[in-house]
Amino acid sequence: MLSSLLAIALQAAAPPPTIDCSAANRSGCATSIYFDSGEGTAIRSEWTTGLDEVAARLRGGGSVRIDSFTDRSGPDLANRHVAVQRARSVQAALVERGVPTARMKIVAHGEANPLVATPDGVREPQNRRVDLTIVP
8 A cells, every 4th residue: 555655646746748839948849758666668648648749749740859767766777778668668659659760769868867866876756757859
């Protein structure tokens, strides 16, 4: 039961999915997908709407950059591997929605460039994410 409550609390810490296409976002339209702690690559159901929106926007052209990040709870090399796996999971989800892989670029950051700076070994839900940036 305690692990269930902890999982719910960690899920609640991630912001809701949105796509920012405002003029202030000069890099293009962007959204983030957050992942559970550990080596999981499963995309939770609340993030499928964001993937649907990204795929719909890409039907009009452009490409998407898939930047994948992890928290600092594991070894750096293992976190880079997890980042690659999560990016590929998102890539596969976009392919299922009709986006050609040729219009996607994956960059796996692992622990580098965290959204929330933490010491090594700290789990931070907002750092376990894949950022999708649509480039016209």
